[in-house]
Amino acid sequence: MKKVNASLVVSKKLPNFAFLFSIKVNMKVLEAFQIPIIALEDKSYHYTFSGDDSFFAAFEQDWVEKGKFEASADLTKSALMIQVQLKITGSIELICDRSLEVFDYPLEVNEKLIFKYSDHSEDLGDNLFLLDRKEPKLDLSQDIFDFIALEVPMKKLHPRFLAEEDIASEDVFIYTTDRADEKPASTTEEAIDPRWAALQKLKDLK
Numbered sequence: 001m002k003k004v005n006a007s008l009v010v011s012k013k014l015p016n017f018a019f020l021f022s023i024k025v026n027m028k029v030l031e032a033f034q035i036p037i038i039a040l041e042d043k044s045y046h047y048t049f050s051g052d053d054s055f056f057a058a059f060e061q062d063w064v065e066k067g068k069f070e071a072s073a074d075l076t077k078s079a080l081m082i083q084v085q086l087k088i089t090g091s092i093e094l095i096c097d098r099s100l101e102v103f104d105y106p107l108e109v110n111e112k113l114i115f116k117y118s119d120h121s122e123d124l125g126d127n128l129f130l131l132d133r134k135e136p137k138l139d140l141s142q143d144i145f146d147f148i149a150l151e152v153p154m155k156k157l158h159p160r161f162l163a164e165e166d167i168a169s170e171d172v173f174i175y176t177t178d179r180a181d182e183k184p185a186s187t188t189e190e191a192i193d194p195r196w197a198a199l200q201k202l203k204d205l206k
Contacts, residue, residue, distance in 0.1 A: 026058035033141035040077050047073045051090075051144070058141075063149050067092035069107070071144055082131065082138065084113040088147060096158040103158045107151040113143060 033049055049071040056064050069090025076083045088109035095102055111127060115138065118130035131138070 026060070029054050029058045030139070030141040033144060034137045034139045035073070035075065036136060037077065037082065037138045038136040040075075042078050043076075045075045045077070047075065049073070049140070049144070055141075056092075056145070059145055064092050064145075064152060067148070069144075069148065071140075073140060075138075080117060082115040082117075084115070084138075084140070086111050086113060086140070086143065086147070088144060092148060092152070094152065094156045096161070097156045098161055099158055101158050105151075105153070105156070107148060109147045109151065111143075111147055113140075 033051075035047060050069070051071070052068050053066045055069075056067055067090060069088055069092075071086065071088045073087075074085040086109070088107065091104040091106050093102060094105045113127050113129070115129045115131040117133050119132065120130060121132045121135060122130040124130060
C-alpha cells in the first residue's frame with residue numbers, strides 16, 4: 001500500500017456554524033421590516049413596525065447597539081412610484097462622553113421616502129431611490145436604521161449635564177471693539193492716477 005504524505009493532504013475546512021446561524025437570525029429579524037409590494041394595488045396602505053436590541057445587533061456595528069422604537073409607514077403606490085411617510089419614535093442607549101454613564105436618548109423621526117420605478121435599483125440620495133419594477137419587496141430596515149443613527153448627537157451628554165451646558169452657553173460673553181453705529185474711517189484724499197495728476201497741473205497753469 002502506498003503511503004500518503006500527510007503534508008500533501010488538504011483538509012477541507014468545516015463551515016462556521018455559529019457564524020451561519022448568526023446570519024440566519026439577523027435576516028429573520030430584518031424580514032419583519034419588508035413590505036411585499038409586487039401585488040399591491042395603486043392606493044394607500046398603513047404599516048407598523050417595532051424594534052429592539054436585536055434590530056441593532058442585526059447590523060453588526062457599534063454606532064447604535066441598543067434601543068427600542070416603534071415605526072409607522074404610510075405607503076402610497078402609483079403606476080410610477082411608491083411614496084413612504086416614515087415616522088419613528090423611541091429611544092436608543094448611549095454612553096455619556098463626560099461621565100461614561102449609560103442613558104436613554106429619546107428620538108423622533110419623520111421622513112419621506114420616494115421610490116421611482118426603473119429597470120434597476122439605486123440610491124440617488126436625499127431619500128430618493130430608483131426601484132426595480134421586478135422587486136417583490138420593499139425593505140425599510142436599512143432606512144430605519146440610518147435615520148435612527150443620524151439622530152445620535154455629536155456630543156453625547158447624560159440629561160443631568162444638559163442644564164449645565166445651557167447655563168454655560170448663556171454665560172458666554174463676546175467682546176468686540178467694533179461699534180454698530182460706527183462707520184469705517186474714510187481717507188480724505190483719494191488715490192489719484194499719476195496721469196490725471198499731470199493733467200490737473202497743466203490745468204492749474206492756465
